[in-house]
Amino acid sequence: MASLVPAPGVTPPRALTIAGSDSGGGAGLQADLRTFACCGVHGMTAVTAVTVQNSVGVSGFTEMPADVVAAQIRAVATDIGVDAAKTGMLASTEIISAVADACDAVGIGGSDATPFVVDPVAASMHGDPLLHSDALDALRGLLFPRATLVTPNLDEVRLLVGVDVTEPSGLRKAARAVHELGPRWVLIKAGHLAGAPDCVDVLYDGSEFVELPGPRVDTAHTHGGGDTLASAITSALAHGMDLVDAVRFGKRFVLRAVRESYPLGAGVGPVSPLWRISPERV
Numbered sequence: 001m002a003s004l005v006p007a008p009g010v011t012p013p014r015a016l017t018i019a020g021s022d023s024g025g026g027a028g029l030q031a032d033l034r035t036f037a038c039c040g041v042h043g044m045t046a047v048t049a050v051t052v053q054n055s056v057g058v059s060g061f062t063e064m065p066a067d068v069v070a071a072q073i074r075a076v077a078t079d080i081g082v083d084a085a086k087t088g089m090l091a092s093t094e095i096i097s098a099v100a101d102a103c104d105a106v107g108i109g110g111s112d113a114t115p116f117v118v119d120p121v122a123a124s125m126h127g128d129p130l131l132h133s134d135a136l137d138a139l140r141g142l143l144f145p146r147a148t149l150v151t152p153n154l155d156e157v158r159l160l161v162g163v164d165v166t167e168p169s170g171l172r173k174a175a176r177a178v179h180e181l182g183p184r185w186v187l188i189k190a191g192h193l194a195g196a197p198d199c200v201d202v203l204y205d206g207s208e209f210v211e212l213p214g215p216r217v218d219t220a221h222t223h224g225g226g227d228t229l230a231s232a233i234t235s236a237l238a239h240g241m242d243l244v245d246a247v248r249f250g251k252r253f254v255l256r257a258v259r260e261s262y263p264l265g266a267g268v269g270p271v272s273p274l275w276r277i278s279p280e281r282v
């Protein structure tokens with residue numbers, strides 16, 4: 001595992017998450033910031049929504065005004081600078097449209113230099129919606145063509161392109177269908193492939209497939225796994241790694257985080273990047 005620890009006094013790479021808050025701290029921008037910190041990256045946020053959430057589910061959420069989401073992106077990009085950015089919960093068409101415009105204005109994604117990871121969060125693992133159903137078109141039409149990488153899970157694949165993956169052999173068909181929507185790279189996550197002995201995610205750039213193999217850890221506590229993976233990839237991109245190496249790093253990172261997950265509350269506990277904090281550095 002690469003160190004990624006910046007030298008003392010040196011400004012670390014800067015990463016931005018455009019995401020919702022999880023009051024339980026397991027997913028959302030809390031997971032993103034925790035992962036950024038554990039990957040030696042300065043984390044910044046554009047908050048899109050505040051969820052009322054714990055280990056058993058999401059009981060509601062309030063959206064931020066779309067112009068405030070856009071203003072947060074502009075504020076950090078024009079002063080601090082952004083080496084890589086990611087999205088999580090975006091909630092609505094209005095917010096997605098504002099995010100696309102703001103990213104366009106500050107050079108995040110598209111043909112611009114700043115890598116842009118789009119995690120198309122649609123629902124929590126308990127099935128609670130985190131995106132209005134009429135916002136799927138905006139996700140597909142406004143954000144995917146700007147993305148360096150999109151990282152759907154299998155439920156999101158079904159919603160976005162209507163492909164139902166029930167076996168590992170279906171992952172490549174899903175990757176092809178999502179790639180048609182315009183992102184540079186697609187990573188199909190296999191965590192929801194019930195019954196599969198391994199978790200082999202598939203990366204695709206329109207011509208070549210790269211398999212990301214990994215064992216399936218026998219645990220119920222996988223809350224925040226998708227956020228942690230996308231944030232670890234974003235961190236590696238902020239450090240300047242190329243896309244394939246960054247995704248390999250993210251896969252190793254999330255596997256370790258799943259192995260170190262812990263129970264919390266009455267429901268599903270979070271994956272944990274805290275193993276990256278080494279006590280002997282204090």
Ligand SMILES: Nc1ncnc2c1ncn2[C@@H]1O[C@H](COP(=O)(O)OP(=O)(O)O)[C@@H](O)[C@H]1O
Pocket residue numbers: 152153154189190191192199200201214215216217218219222224225226227229251254255258
């Ligand atoms: N039980 C598990 N053991 C090992 N890796 C897992 C497990 N569950 C999910 N993963 C990995 O965690 C990442 C997130 O996957 P997934 O659960 O499909 O996404 P999401 O959290 O967005 O629903 C993927 O790299 C996936 O392979």
Ligand SMILES: Cc1ncc(COP(=O)(O)OP(=O)(O)O)c(N)n1
Pocket residue numbers: 019020021022027028029051053088089121123124125126130222223224225226227228
């Ligand atoms: C505020 C918020 N954002 C995203 C999620 C979903 O996170 P994810 O990493 O996909 O994890 P699970 O929902 O699968 O645990 C969320 N729950 N809340």
